[in-house]
Amino acid sequence: MKKLWKNNTILTILLTVIFISITAQATQAYDKLSISQYNGSYTYICDVDYDGVTKVIITYESYITSGKSWFLVPKNFTKYTLTIVSGSITHEEVKRAYTSEGEEFTFYDNFTFTYIGNPNFQLKLNYTMDNGALIVEPQCFFYSPQIYFNPSDTGIAYIYLPGESKVSGGNIQPPPTSITSEGGKQKITIKLQTNSARIAIEYTTSKPGNFKTYKEGIFEVTTPERYMGIAENIIKTYKTFYNNLTKIFNVNLTSVKVVFFAPRMVDLGTGGYTPFNGTHLGNIYLNLLYTRTAQGFWEQIAIHELIHHFAWAAGISPNILWLHEGLAEYLSINLTLSMGWIGASSRMQTLEEVAKQLNGNYGFVQWWNPMQTPSNVLDYYAASYMIVKTIVEENGGISFLQKLFREINGETISDTDTLIHYMNMAAGRDLTLKFISFGFKLTGESEIYRMIVEAKYALMKKSWAQPFAFIANWLLNTSINMLSSGNTMLATVIGWMGIFISMLAVTLTVALWGGILMLLTRRMRDEDEL
Ligand SMILES: [Zn+2]
Numbered sequence: 001m002k003k004l005w006k007n008n009t010i011l012t013i014l015l016t017v018i019f020i021s022i023t024a025q026a027t028q029a030y031d032k033l034s035i036s037q038y039n040g041s042y043t044y045i046c047d048v049d050y051d052g053v054t055k056v057i058i059t060y061e062s063y064i065t066s067g068k069s070w071f072l073v074p075k076n077f078t079k080y081t082l083t084i085v086s087g088s089i090t091h092e093e094v095k096r097a098y099t100s101e102g103e104e105f106t107f108y109d110n111f112t113f114t115y116i117g118n119p120n121f122q123l124k125l126n127y128t129m130d131n132g133a134l135i136v137e138p139q140c141f142f143y144s145p146q147i148y149f150n151p152s153d154t155g156i157a158y159i160y161l162p163g164e165s166k167v168s169g170g171n172i173q174p175p176p177t178s179i180t181s182e183g184g185k186q187k188i189t190i191k192l193q194t195n196s197a198r199i200a201i202e203y204t205t206s207k208p209g210n211f212k213t214y215k216e217g218i219f220e221v222t223t224p225e226r227y228m229g230i231a232e233n234i235i236k237t238y239k240t241f242y243n244n245l246t247k248i249f250n251v252n253l254t255s256v257k258v259v260f261f262a263p264r265m266v267d268l269g270t271g272g273y274t275p276f277n278g279t280h281l282g283n284i285y286l287n288l289l290y291t292r293t294a295q296g297f298w299e300q301i302a303i304h305e306l307i308h309h310f311a312w313a314a315g316i317s318p319n320i321l322w323l324h325e326g327l328a329e330y331l332s333i334n335l336t337l338s339m340g341w342i343g344a345s346s347r348m349q350t351l352e353e354v355a356k357q358l359n360g361n362y363g364f365v366q367w368w369n370p371m372q373t374p375s376n377v378l379d380y381y382a383a384s385y386m387i388v389k390t391i392v393e394e395n396g397g398i399s400f401l402q403k404l405f406r407e408i409n410g411e412t413i414s415d416t417d418t419l420i421h422y423m424n425m426a427a428g429r430d431l432t433l434k435f436i437s438f439g440f441k442l443t444g445e446s447e448i449y450r451m452i453v454e455a456k457y458a459l460m461k462k463s464w465a466q467p468f469a470f471i472a473n474w475l476l477n478t479s480i481n482m483l484s485s486g487n488t489m490l491a492t493v494i495g496w497m498g499i500f501i502s503m504l505a506v507t508l509t510v511a512l513w514g515g516i517l518m519l520l521t522r523r524m525r526d527e528d529e530l
Pocket residue numbers: 005006007304305308324325328
């Protein structure tokens with residue numbers, strides 16, 4: 001099923017991966033200069049096995065008589081061994097490590113050292129990374145440890161993948177210098193163009209996976225057996241918050257199914273998602289890459305997705321996507337932080353910083369639906385979060401939500417007007433002006449919006465009926481855009497045209513292609529007769 005509904009998480013991870021490729025000319029110039037320009041060189045070797053376990057060897061080598069350098073070493077996720085192969089170290093220090101923007105690394109320290117070459121200097125550091133690659137057969141994703149070293153040095157990386165792996169140059173960041181095979185393994189060479197990098201490789205394996213389903217009560221997680229521990233932890237996390245959530249939403253869930261996935265390059269920034277097809281809310285999909293984050297980060301993503309299931313069970317249609325996402329973000333962040341798991345605070349900071357730029361104009365989320373992923377989707381998450389946060393906190397906190405869901409009492413709520421009616425009852429006052437101040441339009445456009453969204457879901461099942469499905473979809477999207485910009489009259493006219501064509505799409509298609517076929521056969525028959 002199409003991923004209709006994404007939880008876009010911190011883009012910084014994505015941004016560190018996206019590497020600006022330098023032109024061939026610049027590479028040549030760098031090669032010629034390298035001997036004289038740099039003090040020494042770092043070599044990163046990552047040897048990945050079938051389970052994604054990665055042996056990392058970092059070597060530093062210098063041919064100058066004495067010098068100073070630094071690089072990142074693991075802080076807390078694994079132990080490392082340091083060996084001096086040649087020459088000696090006169091001073092060494094392990095200290096906190098910071099990015100070039102001054103942000104502290106959570107998982108790495110800075111190892112700074114002064115050395116003497118005799119005649120050269122060579123140092124070797126090695127460690128093992130349990131989830132260097134995330135593997136949900138056949139999909140695999142390698143994500144290197146953070147590479148960062150003294151800018152006076154140069155660097156090269158070699159990644160070895162198991163022989164059964166299939167990889168293409170287009171799915172490697174930064175772009176590889178070469179892909180060869182060595183000792184039955186795939187060897188990827190990357191000459192590093194800067195002193196900071198994360199190597200990301202999307203690949204597949206022909207080795208079959210050993211999939212297991214872990215079940216406890218209503219919760220079920222499907223995963224390769226190697227992530228059994230992570231699956232058990234997710235169930236434990238869900239059980240921790242379940243009672244709290246049933247009290248808020250005034251509803252119980254009957255079954256929650258979770259599926260783990262290894263990301264592709266395109267969904268690197270997607271922490272998790274829950275598909276919705278118009279009538280049914282699907283399984284919860286969680287991106288295993290985010291298990292490699294501070295505690296609270298992955299849990300917040302998992303709880304966010306669970307809240308979609310609660311909101312759905314409580315009667316909230318995903319067509320009021322701003323309410324779904326706002327509740328999912330606001331409650332998951334607060335619940336996670338209440339456990340002292342600070343990893344969720346980075347999501348909160350991102351949302352609040354993005355929201356600041358919006359200056360309180362949040363109304364554009366009113367027509368956001370699961371079939372729409374705008375390019376500035378983070379603005380939509382931030383606005384939705386701020387609306388829910390403001391309304392909840394100005395009206396008595398969590399008890400406001402409890403009252404709201406008691407009032408709704410399982411009724412289906414699929415438009416903002418009806419929702420505000422229930423919110424007014426829960427708050428004991430009229431919130432209409434508050435929503436108008438956010439920029440919402442509350443003058444009866446809900447009906448046409450609801451019909452447009454329904455027509456769009458219906459079209460998903462008739463996507464073969466071309467070109468009419470395309471035309472109808474285009475009209476419906478144009479109508480939603482016009483609703484967002486306040487052009488209600490024209491939006492309604494175009495919306496009705498789109499709904500009309502979508503209803504007739506199948507008939508029109510059969511008539512059109514049937515007609516063409518008939519014309520062709522008649523012509524062929526005519527030709528036969530001649
Ligand atoms: Zn969501």
